[in-house]
Every structure is written in structure tokens, then in C-alpha cells.
Amino acid sequence: MSKDGLILPKDFPQLLNDTFLRAARGEETEHVPVWCMRQAGRYLPEFRETRAGKDFFETCRSPETCCELTLQPLRRFAFDAAIIFSDILVVPQAMGMDVQMVPGKGPTFPEPLKEPEDLQRLQTKVDVGKELGYVFKAITLTRHKIEGKVPLIGFTGAPWTLMSYMIEGGGSNTHSKAKRWLYRHPESSHMLLRMLTDVIVEYLLGQVAAGAQALQVFESHAGILGPVEFKEFSLPYLRDIARRVKDKLKEAGQDVPMIVFAKDAHYGVEDLSQSNYEVVGLDWTIDPRSARERTGGKVSLQGNMDPCALYAPKEQISDIVKRMLEGFGTRGYIANLGHGLYPDMDPENVGAFVEAVHQHSKQMIKQM
Numbered sequence: 001m002s003k004d005g006l007i008l009p010k011d012f013p014q015l016l017n018d019t020f021l022r023a024a025r026g027e028e029t030e031h032v033p034v035w036c037m038r039q040a041g042r043y044l045p046e047f048r049e050t051r052a053g054k055d056f057f058e059t060c061r062s063p064e065t066c067c068e069l070t071l072q073p074l075r076r077f078a079f080d081a082a083i084i085f086s087d088i089l090v091v092p093q094a095m096g097m098d099v100q101m102v103p104g105k106g107p108t109f110p111e112p113l114k115e116p117e118d119l120q121r122l123q124t125k126v127d128v129g130k131e132l133g134y135v136f137k138a139i140t141l142t143r144h145k146i147e148g149k150v151p152l153i154g155f156t157g158a159p160w161t162l163m164s165y166m167i168e169g170g171g172s173n174t175h176s177k178a179k180r181w182l183y184r185h186p187e188s189s190h191m192l193l194r195m196l197t198d199v200i201v202e203y204l205l206g207q208v209a210a211g212a213q214a215l216q217v218f219e220s221h222a223g224i225l226g227p228v229e230f231k232e233f234s235l236p237y238l239r240d241i242a243r244r245v246k247d248k249l250k251e252a253g254q255d256v257p258m259i260v261f262a263k264d265a266h267y268g269v270e271d272l273s274q275s276n277y278e279v280v281g282l283d284w285t286i287d288p289r290s291a292r293e294r295t296g297g298k299v300s301l302q303g304n305m306d307p308c309a310l311y312a313p314k315e316q317i318s319d320i321v322k323r324m325l326e327g328f329g330t331r332g333y334i335a336n337l338g339h340g341l342y343p344d345m346d347p348e349n350v351g352a353f354v355e356a357v358h359q360h361s362k363q364m365i366k367q368m
């Protein structure tokens with residue numbers, strides 16, 4: 001342990017497959033790397049078995065279980081990266097909010113933020129080593145147990161997405177309670193977004209110190225904002241996070257690629273490609289060719305097959321993947337879905353997706 005409570009990584013097994021990291025940096029690869037959001041999830045029977053009868057956030061607090069759940073998909077599929085099993089809502093918990101995972105309902109805050117006065121309930125100076133040390137332990141343990149097979153991705157929710165959960169108190173169709181704050185209490189909204197940004201920066205640095213080899217920032221609720229609100233309440237904080245994390249890592253001589261995934265934020269793609277992230281993650285509503293044109297080769301791209309395409313027969317999945325690869329091109333590209341896997345998806349079709357990415361991309365690269 002270092003003096004600030006962070007676990008220092010050492011003696012990790014040598015990385016055997018750095019395809020994902022090279023693609024993130026826009027370097028040449030032999031095949032297009034692939035992983036899936038929510039690859040550790042309920043579509044796997046072994047995941048359901050490990051999770052059975054246990055509270056979701058209790059599971060998140062057990063480094064051994066998080067490590068096991070992270071490794072499960074790697075035993076089945078030739079993924080080129082793993083993402084640590086955890087949740088974005090551990091950050092509001094670290095700031096003092098109660099969050100429960102209610103089966104059949106999803107994440108629930110019994111006492112959401114209602115008015116700006118409620119910000120006083122939040123912990124402003126969060127000791128991330130103390131409050132989120134269990135995530136760091138899970139990352140360090142997984143870096144050992146993964147045996148260098150593939151890189152390990154750490155992650156966080158972005159400020160706006162976390163703010164919207166903290167005010168809505170759970171999932172929502174309109175997000176109108178959270179959006180009410182943006183129009184009615186803009187100053188308090190910025191105050192909350194700044195508080196979240198400060199915690200997130202420390203949290204991501206802690207994840208790297210613990211052994212994370214890449215970082216993804218999930219702005220899952222970007223699409224509920226219009227372009228003007230996105231530019232005011234999301235983008236500046238996304239930029240600030242990448243800049244502050246990068247500056248600190250540079251001081252320490254570390255270089256960790258960062259991915260920003262702002263779901264449904266079409267209008268933000270140009271701005272996101274100039275926001276200090278190496279990779280821009282895309283949902284399936286954007287055409288691969290136009291995403292390339294609009295980002296002008298400045299960043300690598302990640303995504304974006306419609307998760308529901310995994311309900312198609314395997315041969316069709318292969319065709320869809322081929323078209324996607326042709327659209328993005330094989331350089332500076334990480335194949336993924338446009339959002340997470342659903343619990344009713346067939347693991348065999350996930351395998352077909354991974355195989356199709358590897359096979360088609362190998363061929364395309366050989367023919368270049």
C-alpha cells in the first residue's frame with residue numbers, strides 16, 4: 001500500500017495479447033480486437049450461478065467474486081479485453097448515498113436528491129482508497145489471475161449519468177426530474193457535476209494504480225440531452241476528466257488509453273473526438289462510415305453493432321459484422337456492441353460475433 005491508501009501494482013504477469021491497446025492507439029494489428037459491454041452478465045449460466053442469492057452490491061464488494069465474474073467470459077470466448085466487474089453506482093455510494101439493486105426493478109436510491117439543499121448530504125472530500133478500495137483490490141487480484149491473457153479495462157460513470165441517477169432515484173424514461181435541475185438550478189447542477197468530476201478523477205487514478213490498463217467513461221444518459229445541454233452539462237466534464245487523469249498519469253510516466261462512450265450523442269461525435277480520449281465508443285444508431293468521416297481519423301472508434309443483431313441466425317451475424325468492419329476499416333478500430341448484452345442472449349451467438357470479427361478482419365488485413 002502507498003501512503004495515500006492506494007495499492008501499488010507490481011509483478012503482474014506479462015501481457016500476451018496487446019491487440020486492444022494497439023488498436024486504441026491507432027497502431028497496426030493482425031486482427032481487429034473485440035470485447036462486449038456487459039460481457040460479464042446474466043446471459044452466462046455460470047454468472048447466474050455465482051450471483052445466485054447474493055445481493056448485487058455485496059457482490060461488487062467482494063474482490064474474489066468480482067475477479068471470478070470478470071474472468072468467466074474469457075473462458076468461453078476469445079475476447080481481446082476484459083472489463084472489471086463492478087457498477088457505475090458505487091461512486092454515489094462512496095459520496096454517502098444509499099443505492100440498492102432491486103431485482104426486477106434495477107438500481108434504486110431510497111432517498112434521491114430532490115432540491116439543491118440536498119447536496120449538503122453528500123460527502124465532498126471522498127477518500128477513494130477507503131470508500132472504493134474494494135474495487136482497487138478486485139482490479140489488482142484480477143490483473144494477477146488473468147495471467148496476462150488480455151488487458152483489463154477499468155471504468156466509471158460520467159458525471160451527468162451519475163447525477164441523473166442520483167436525482168431520479170433509479171431508471172427513468174424522461175429523466176425529467178434530473179433535467180428539471182439543469183433548467184431550474186443550473187448553478188447547483190454545475191456544483192454537483194464538479195463534485196462528481198473530482199471523485200471520478202481520483203477513482204480512475206486509483207484504478208490505474210491498482211492495475212487497470214485502459215479506462216472507459218460511460219455517459220449512458222447522454223442521449224436524453226439536446227446538443228446545447230450536452231455542450232454545457234456533459235462535454236466539459238468529460239474533457240476535464242480525461243485531461244486531469246492524463247496529466248497525472250504523464251507525471252508518473254504512465255500511458256493508459258481512455259475511451260469515452262456517450263450513448264445516443266450523435267451531435268457530439270466531432271466534439272468527443274477532440275476531448276483528450278484516444279477512443280470514442282459509438283452506439284448502433286450511427287453509421288460507421290459517417291462516424292469515421294466526422295471524427296477525421298483523429299481517434300480510434302469502438303462499437304457499434306446493435307446488441308439485438310445477436311438474436312439473428314449465426315450466418316447473418318457474420319454478414320452484419322463484415323459490413324461493420326468494412327464501414328469502420330480495420331485500423332484504429334475496436335469491435336464491440338453499441339450497448340450491453342441482454343440477459344436473454346444466447347452465448348453461442350456471442351461466440352459467433354467474436355469469431356466473425358476475428359475471421360473477417362484477419363482476411364481484410366491480409367488483403368491490404
Ligand SMILES: Cc1c2[nH]c(c1CCC(=O)O)Cc1[nH]c(c(CCC(=O)O)c1C)Cc1[nH]c(c(CCC(=O)O)c1C)Cc1[nH]c(c(C)c1CCC(=O)O)C2
Pocket residue numbers: 036037038039040041042051056083084085086087088089101102103104105106107155218220340
Ligand atoms: C447505466 C449503468 C449501470 N451500470 C453500468 C452502467 C453503464 C453502462 C450502461 O449504460 O449499461 C456499468 C456496468 N455494470 C456492470 C458492468 C460490468 C462489466 C461488464 O460490462 O461486463 C458495467 C460496465 C455490471 C452489472 N450491473 C448490473 C448487472 C445486472 C444485474 C445482476 O448481475 O444482478 C450487471 C451484470 C446492474 C445494473 N446496473 C445499472 C443498471 C441499469 C443495471 C441493470 C439492472 C437490471 O437489469 O435489473 C447501472
